[in-house]
Amino acid sequence: MMLGNAASAEGLKMGLLVPGSVSEEGWNRIGYNALKGVEEQLGAEVSYVELQQNPASFSKAFYDYASQGYHVILGHGFEFQDAALEVAEEYPDTYFLISSSDIHEGKVIGLNTDTSQPFFLMGVVAAKMGKKAGLVGGMEIPPIQQAFAGFKAGAHSVDPDFPISESYIGNFTDTTAAKESALSMIAQGADFVVPNASGATVGGYQAIAESGGDVRTFSIFSDFTEVAPNNILGLYVADYAQGVVEVVRDIQEGNSPESNVIFGLKDEKVMQFTFRDDGPVSVPEDIRAEIEEISAGIAAGNIQTYSD
Structure with missing residues (x-):
């Protein structure tokens, strides 16, 4: 020692x-x-x-x-x-x-x-597979703001004009508020929604599930596949x-x-970003290959995932 x-x-x-x-x-x-x-x-x-x-x-x-x-x-x-x-x-x-x-x-x-890194990858997928994204946050604290900045940077690296709506429910416990915020975004045309509100996050996934199979998302921090089995494309977890x-x-x-x-993504024992293969929705192979390349670029420090 x-x-x-x-x-x-x-x-x-x-x-x-x-x-x-x-x-x-x-x-x-x-x-x-x-x-x-x-x-x-x-x-x-x-x-x-x-x-x-x-x-x-x-x-x-x-x-x-x-x-x-x-x-x-x-x-x-x-x-x-x-x-x-x-x-x-x-x-x-x-x-x-x-x-x-x-x-x-x-x-x-x-x-x-650095939560902006996996969210950057989600943003790329959203811009390639969707028409409009919605981000539902708990409170405007740096980790959530950083994550959403990464998502926006990723989506706009594909399409600078890709529309993204963003809202905060003001707490981390009100699942109903998270659900209502997500439903509002979906009603306004968002077909890719990511909730990030700690304990209230499940409300966002409930809204996504109720939207049918046309709205896509990723599980974050925990696996919410059982909540929205027809909508989740993959999983991001940080150990x-x-x-x-x-x-x-x-x-x-x-x-x-x-x-x-x-x-960050360079730390494989800490951060994992995986795609789902066992459900009715999936990310096409060509997009997966591109995400793998982008992920390697982020890990190497060659791609900036958000602006300070």
Whole structure:
């Protein structure tokens, strides 16, 4: 094991700070899954603490773990960044990983997933197979805005005039609002609709299913094929937890990240974009071949999937 100056005889130790409970499916559970992955795959000693939105408690938790000799501490959310920077001044040999962050200062390292990349591919498919697209978001937060920017960039790379409507329901729980928004887009001619609203997302797929077989979509994050079996062309999933494991594996082997980490199509263990072959709808082979080529270009850094 190579852990640089943070090495200790007892092996790798990792701590996790989450802004809430790991008992419920969602963001906090993903952080917990990352921690368990490090424990199971890398043989680490692990621990976690559930916190409320209180910056003072963030700093204390970081201090507690760092002072106990933990080599890597994951603050699972951008809100942990300032506290990590503060504590890192006293513990420069400890790695502080910060989810949803672009930071890279010493061993405070931000981790992010570029959702614009798979959405760019969806946009290309939409412009090649459809006449108009609709995007239903939860709230206007950077990850969703980035995803939709990628979709629009992909579609407009095929047809600069391809029409795309976009709406936000203002929350992540109202399935009825997501459904109504999608139905409205379909009524206005959208034949390719992608909902992206966390727990409310299923409402969008319900609307797509009720539209019959003429509206196309992709499953995102989870497989919604059972909800809309006649409409879904493929699946995008991101295993952020495994991405964290790979970063910690590099640290364990003495390969510290030289910049903030952005997971994308180049990271096959983290991001998968697949087409469906078992249903009544499918993407034609010529479009699949083109998507494969575009995906390789994105992974190589030769195609920009959205504008800052």
